[in-house]
Amino acid sequence: MILTVTLNTALDVTYRVPELRPHASHRVTEVIERPGGKGLNVARVLAALGHDTVVTGFVGGVTGTVLRQLLARFAAAPPDTAGAPHGTITDALVPIAGTTRRTIGVVDATTGDTTQLNEPGPIVTTPEWTAFMDGYGRLLREASAVALCGSLPPGVPVGTYAQLIREAHAAGVPTLLDTSGEPLRRGIAARPHLVKPNADELAGLTGSTDPLRAARDARRRGARAVAASLGAEGMLAVTAHGAWRAAPPRRLAGNPTGAGDAAVAGLLSGLVEEVPWPDRLARAVALSAAAVRAPVAGEFDRTVYEEVLARVEVTEHPAAA
Numbered sequence: 001m002i003l004t005v006t007l008n009t010a011l012d013v014t015y016r017v018p019e020l021r022p023h024a025s026h027r028v029t030e031v032i033e034r035p036g037g038k039g040l041n042v043a044r045v046l047a048a049l050g051h052d053t054v055v056t057g058f059v060g061g062v063t064g065t066v067l068r069q070l071l072a073r074f075a076a077a078p079p080d081t082a083g084a085p086h087g088t089i090t091d092a093l094v095p096i097a098g099t100t101r102r103t104i105g106v107v108d109a110t111t112g113d114t115t116q117l118n119e120p121g122p123i124v125t126t127p128e129w130t131a132f133m134d135g136y137g138r139l140l141r142e143a144s145a146v147a148l149c150g151s152l153p154p155g156v157p158v159g160t161y162a163q164l165i166r167e168a169h170a171a172g173v174p175t176l177l178d179t180s181g182e183p184l185r186r187g188i189a190a191r192p193h194l195v196k197p198n199a200d201e202l203a204g205l206t207g208s209t210d211p212l213r214a215a216r217d218a219r220r221r222g223a224r225a226v227a228a229s230l231g232a233e234g235m236l237a238v239t240a241h242g243a244w245r246a247a248p249p250r251r252l253a254g255n256p257t258g259a260g261d262a263a264v265a266g267l268l269s270g271l272v273e274e275v276p277w278p279d280r281l282a283r284a285v286a287l288s289a290a291a292v293r294a295p296v297a298g299e300f301d302r303t304v305y306e307e308v309l310a311r312v313e314v315t316e317h318p319a320a321a
């Protein structure tokens, strides 16, 4: 199975409003709730691709209960699989006394733009952390890969992902890290197999706005491979075996929330299936584009995925880092 870690899970709420205006009062025309936080979205996409997944992290309070109920529902009947075989999603979330946060996406129906509001998340106590680490160690024994995704709840040390990466190394499990800021910087120094920053996160980490230069710098800092998302321009991968850029055939309009999570699912599935890097990157770009065409994070449009996958253009950079 593939393990995804979401320390700061979230009840994802998507509101649709006719037009989003500052200082105005809005009538919401549609409300969609999903079990969220990046690792849960990654797991839902992986399951739709046929992979068995286990999700862990923390969950608590009323929102945590709703999140778990939704997760069970989507695990039983995932959308967008259209008769395709789908993998299992096993809930190994650790209960806490605090309350799981909400993340609110407001979609402006006029422009199609999404405004995201992410709550900080609950406090995690020392006994709760110990329970998580015990479970993490056990889950690693069954995992073919682990994804460490999203922000940290308040008070959780910034070196936490580095610690989880070292544990996975000790268990012989490859790691993918998708976070930002100081947790990303510390995590990279622990030598994850792959990091998936976006261009802004890479620039924040390295000080360079040139994604190729920044990705090479991130490798020098410890990441064994870097797959950077470049928005509508696709993705860039810099690995020990070469560097590639993959671009979708056209710019797709829609809700970009969760596009990065779909890309992570594509990269992880490619890793465990040992797909060559150019095809792995093409899969990530196609899933990312197909996620933009889905109304909420954690889902993708299968027809768009197949159409884009057939037409992604992958080019190799002349010199590997």
Ligand SMILES: O=P(O)(O)OC[C@H]1O[C@](O)(CO)[C@@H](O)[C@H]1O
Binding pocket: 008, 010, 012, 036, 037, 038, 039, 041, 103, 118, 149, 150, 151, 152, 257, 258, 259, 260, 261, 297
């Ligand atoms: O942990 P954060 O960085 O706050 O990200 C969480 C959020 O990101 C998303 O996963 C989109 O990538 C949302 O579903 C939301 O839960």
